[in-house]
Amino acid sequence: MKVVDIRKDGIDGIRKHENEEISVTGCLGERYIGCGMKNGIMHIAGTPGNAIASYLDGGSIYVDGNVQDAAADTMNAGLLAVNGSAGDALAYGMRGGRVYIRGDAGYRAGVHMKAYVDRKSILVIGGRTGSFLGEYLAGGIIIVLNLDERKDITGYFCGNGMYAGTIYLRTQCPPVNLSDKLITRNVGKEEMESVIRPLVTDFASVFSLSAAKCLEGRFMAVEADKSKSYSQLYAAV
Amino acid sequence: MRRYRIRKDDSCVSCLRCVSECSFGAITASENRTLVFHHDKCVDCQRCVSFCPAGAIYITEDENRFRENSVFRKDDISEIILQAETGGVLLSSMGAREKNIPVYFDRMLLNASQVTNPSIDPLREPMETAVFIGQRPEKIQRDKEGRLINNLPPHLELKTPILFAAMSYGAISLNVHKALAAAAEELGTYWNTGEGGLHESLYPYKENTIVQVASGRFGVHETYLNTAAAIEIKIGQGAKPGIGGHLTGRKIIGDVSRTRMVPEGLDAISPAPHHDIYSIEDLAQLVMSIKEATHYRKPVMVKVAAVHNIAPIASGIARSGADIISIDGYRGGTGAAPKRIRDNVGIPIEFAIAAVDQRLREEKIRDRVSIIASGGIRNSADTVKAIALGADAVSIGTAALCALGCHICASCHTGRCAWGIATQDPELTKRLDPEKGAKRLVNLMNAWTREIKEIMGGMGINSIEALRGNRMALRGVALNEKELEILGIRYAGE
Numbered sequence: 001m002k003v004v005d006i007r008k009d010g011i012d013g014i015r016k017h018e019n020e021e022i023s024v025t026g027c028l029g030e031r032y033i034g035c036g037m038k039n040g041i042m043h044i045a046g047t048p049g050n051a052i053a054s055y056l057d058g059g060s061i062y063v064d065g066n067v068q069d070a071a072a073d074t075m076n077a078g079l080l081a082v083n084g085s086a087g088d089a090l091a092y093g094m095r096g097g098r099v100y101i102r103g104d105a106g107y108r109a110g111v112h113m114k115a116y117v118d119r120k121s122i123l124v125i126g127g128r129t130g131s132f133l134g135e136y137l138a139g140g141i142i143i144v145l146n147l148d149e150r151k152d153i154t155g156y157f158c159g160n161g162m163y164a165g166t167i168y169l170r171t172q173c174p175p176v177n178l179s180d181k182l183i184t185r186n187v188g189k190e191e192m193e194s195v196i197r198p199l200v201t202d203f204a205s206v207f208s209l210s211a212a213k214c215l216e217g218r219f220m221a222v223e224a225d226k227s228k229s230y231s232q233l234y235a236a237v
Numbered sequence: 238m239r240r241y242r243i244r245k246d247d248s249c250v251s252c253l254r255c256v257s258e259c260s261f262g263a264i265t266a267s268e269n270r271t272l273v274f275h276h277d278k279c280v281d282c283q284r285c286v287s288f289c290p291a292g293a294i295y296i297t298e299d300e301n302r303f304r305e306n307s308v309f310r311k312d313d314i315s316e317i318i319l320q321a322e323t324g325g326v327l328l329s330s331m332g333a334r335e336k337n338i339p340v341y342f343d344r345m346l347l348n349a350s351q352v353t354n355p356s357i358d359p360l361r362e363p364m365e366t367a368v369f370i371g372q373r374p375e376k377i378q379r380d381k382e383g384r385l386i387n388n389l390p391p392h393l394e395l396k397t398p399i400l401f402a403a404m405s406y407g408a409i410s411l412n413v414h415k416a417l418a419a420a421a422e423e424l425g426t427y428w429n430t431g432e433g434g435l436h437e438s439l440y441p442y443k444e445n446t447i448v449q450v451a452s453g454r455f456g457v458h459e460t461y462l463n464t465a466a467a468i469e470i471k472i473g474q475g476a477k478p479g480i481g482g483h484l485t486g487r488k489i490i491g492d493v494s495r496t497r498m499v500p501e502g503l504d505a506i507s508p509a510p511h512h513d514i515y516s517i518e519d520l521a522q523l524v525m526s527i528k529e530a531t532h533y534r535k536p537v538m539v540k541v542a543a544v545h546n547i548a549p550i551a552s553g554i555a556r557s558g559a560d561i562i563s564i565d566g567y568r569g570g571t572g573a574a575p576k577r578i579r580d581n582v583g584i585p586i587e588f589a590i591a592a593v594d595q596r597l598r599e600e601k602i603r604d605r606v607s608i609i610a611s612g613g614i615r616n617s618a619d620t621v622k623a624i625a626l627g628a629d630a631v632s633i634g635t636a637a638l639c640a641l642g643c644h645i646c647a648s649c650h651t652g653r654c655a656w657g658i659a660t661q662d663p664e665l666t667k668r669l670d671p672e673k674g675a676k677r678l679v680n681l682m683n684a685w686t687r688e689i690k691e692i693m694g695g696m697g698i699n700s701i702e703a704l705r706g707n708r709m710a711l712r713g714v715a716l717n718e719k720e721l722e723i724l725g726i727r728y729a730g731e
Binding site for chain 1: 316319320322323324325326327328329450452453454457458459460462483485486494495497498499500503504505506508512513522523525526529530531575576647650651
């Protein structure tokens with residue numbers, strides 16, 4: 001596998017090997033790694049900077065450490081797997097592909113993710129998230145596992161303004177401050193097997209975790225109350 | 238609430254064309270082919286009037302109206318009643334119509350040469366209306382052999398200083414986008430996708446396309462960014478500064494749903510802020526990530542609404558690495574906006590242009606960015622005045638739609654546009670022929686460009702770029718001293 005020292009070769013050094021499997025070493029805050037990448041496999045050691053995997057259009061990026069803000073911004077396809085935690089505004093406007101975070105995600109994760117028919121954006125977070133998770137969600141699936149069983153799985157204002165898609169939380173209690181335009185429900189066996197199990201099993205395999213442990217306990221789904229559409233707020237003049 | 242009254246005169250031949258043309262259900266026919274007028278449904282779009290072969294239809298304001306006093310006008314009263322009945326936020330479209338806010342373009346007059354510095358005849362002399370939009374290098378650099386180093390950042394070249402403003406697929410129909418794209422290509426200028434993505438059938442127009450990245454990120458992906466001449470980050474819009482967008486589910490069908498990646502029939506929301514932008518540094522990061530994704534080959538624009546502190550905001554944008562600032566004024570149009578926001582938030586574009594140009598000059602960063610002004614540009618004279626105030630170019634939205642048939646009935650938000658413009662109903666969208674539409678847009682722009690050349694010639698100027706920020710070319714009338722000071726112009730007679 002080709003090794004690229006980012007401090008020596010810079011982002012351009014990565015671009016030269018876009019369609020290959022490479023190992024990127026020495027990351028210390030460099031931004032825009034994998035921006036617009038279409039193919040290839042990248043293993044990153046160190047701490048990449050903001051906007052990693054923005055506009056990612058294919059291929060896979062594995063990060064040993066943490067990622068910072070705006071990771072997977074407007075990502076279209078491919079995989080971003082982070083063995084640590086992610087900063088704020090993770091997977092903003094994501095259109096497709098998978099983002100797996102082994103640890104926590106900061107504020108505003110999964111805002112305005114999308115889906116169309118069979119094409120779904122998938123965000124799985126092993127830890128917990130900050131506030132505003134999945135705001136304005138337009139489609140796709142967010143799963144938060146809270147594997148360390150900490151209090152408050154999502155922070156405040158989870159799913160505010162969402163109008164499609166589903167947020168699955170491995171918890172028995174609905175998040176605090178949930179909008180009255182959202183509904184919560186317990187996930188049944190069929191949905192557990194057809195939707196959550198395949199995604200969580202894939203997530204667990206990427207980080208060599210026990211899928212059974214990740215799936216322990218009850219899951220709750222947060223969705224938009226479709227009977228309360230935004231058009232009801234308005235009166236056309 | 239009835240606002241208009243439909244009438245017909247004796248020349249009506251009962252062909253029922255008006256019935257088939259009315260998309261709001263305001264005119265129907267009884268079994269014996271007698272016209273039935275539903276006045277309360279009429280929006281005064283003038284479609285029936287335009288297509289009546291006998292010229293027999295008339296739309297007038299209804300004589301029966303609320304009794305006004307010096308404070309409460311008829312609209313105030315009818316809106317109170319509507320909100321009392323529905324509890325809803327008033328939703329409207331197109332630009333602000335507040336009559337008490339002056340159109341400042343009408344209070345500025347242009348200069349012309351007399352005796353000295355003779356005027357130029359544009360029919361005889363070459364007149365340059367082309368402008369280059371983007372960053373300009375701070376200095377000319379040469380290598381050791383004295384050869385010029387090409388350090389010109391990516392830029393746009395416009396053959397006329399007018400672009401088509403951002404209007405999204407969804408808010409308007411694909412046929413409108415087709416007409417705009419084809420016209421932009423023929424004219425050597427640019428059209429703007431707005432925030433609803435770019436339909437694949439328009440990829441061939443990439444050299445004349447500006448794609449937009451807004452808070453909802455609709456239709457944004459790597460191919461989209463690279464299928465464009467420039468990318469515009471939309472922060473705000475003149476018709477609704479500070480708030481997000483709302484596309485009614487009625488307009489989200491078929492390809493609109495697919496292009497935006499939102500479910501059919503559900504209202505699509507654009508959040509008010511970009512959730513990854515909380516500072517100029519964050520904006521700079523988005524600018525640079527787009528440049529990374531497009532390999533630094535395309536200029537990046539930032540569009541903001543003209544608001545109170547627009548000058549320092551523009552200064553921040555200029556320092557963010559953006560190449561172009563697009564400023565949309567108080568009268569800017571929209572496919573849907575809360576009426577109170579549309580009519581009460583923001584500042585007129587005339588002040589914004591002058592304030593921003595002045596501030597960037599004072600900070601010696603004017604050449605780092607170009608300025609595109611929009612929001613109520615109605616004709617070639619407004620264009621020239623905007624450039625003399627300090628804009629590099631203007632963009633037009635409402636004027637372009639008028640060229641395609643729009644009669645500014647301000648009913649875009651209903652999705653029932655009878656002219657096939659602001660609708661996704663297949664029966665209505667086919668009313669607009671994109672080829673004919675493109676021809677009309679080309680005619681309009683060519684006419685304006687000829688007028689611009691005549692105005693320039695009259696001033697003794699043969700290059701539109703020489704007029705940029707030349708406020709000595711303007712004089713004010715009916716303006717107070719503060720207005721003159723901000724606009725940076727003298728009073729007529731001075």
